Amino acid sequence: MIPEFCPRCGTELGERRVDGRRRKWCPACERPEFRNPVPVAGVSVVDGTGRVLLVRRGVEPWRGEWSTPAGHLEVEEEPRVAAARELREETGLAVDPADLVLLEVTQLEPVGEKHALSVGYAAAAADATGTPVAGSDAAAVEWVDREAVEERAVRPHVPRRVDAAVAALLD
Numbered sequence: 001m002i003p004e005f006c007p008r009c010g011t012e013l014g015e016r017r018v019d020g021r022r023r024k025w026c027p028a029c030e031r032p033e034f035r036n037p038v039p040v041a042g043v044s045v046v047d048g049t050g051r052v053l054l055v056r057r058g059v060e061p062w063r064g065e066w067s068t069p070a071g072h073l074e075v076e077e078e079p080r081v082a083a084a085r086e087l088r089e090e091t092g093l094a095v096d097p098a099d100l101v102l103l104e105v106t107q108l109e110p111v112g113e114k115h116a117l118s119v120g121y122a123a124a125a126a127d128a129t130g131t132p133v134a135g136s137d138a139a140a141v142e143w144v145d146r147e148a149v150e151e152r153a154v155r156p157h158v159p160r161r162v163d164a165a166v167a168a169l170l171d
Helices: 079-091 146-152 157-171
Strands: 014-018 021-026 030-035 040-046 052-057 068-073 101-107 118-123 139-142
Touching: 014 079, 021 079, 052 079, 052 146, 052 157, 068 079, 079 118, 079 139, 101 157, 118 157, 139 146, 146 157
Parallel strands: 040 118
Antiparallel strands: 014 021, 021 030, 040 052, 040 068, 052 139, 101 118
16 A cells, blocks of 8 residues: 555655655655565475475465465564464464575565565475464465466465475475
């Protein structure tokens, strides 16, 4: 959502060219209102045969679509801690954040006016404890063969991350 009012003082925002871009500007505070991406983190859990754990999203955006477990970072969280927390919340699996393998950091496709900067990790199923069960934001969880991920996942980063996770953990 593009802000109309300054979050600091409530003054209606105008526009001004700042740093080579048109930006929202607060005339009262004399400063720009930056629109920065929201940080998210997720985990591709891979078993010894190359299957990956997917969740069917139970909430918007993308309700009903299959993805790897992921979500927003809390203010005090490191990305790998957030990724492990989201995995536990959505699937019931626990993994030590220190066991996560960094795959990539990338800007995801926008959802409306929301932009996300996503940190992707991989985890070996052997390093996880618990039994997969749909949690807070998930309608279902399922182990899926790598070849079937593209058929299920509508967001282009999901198959790419799964490929990277399989390569990082099994190759």
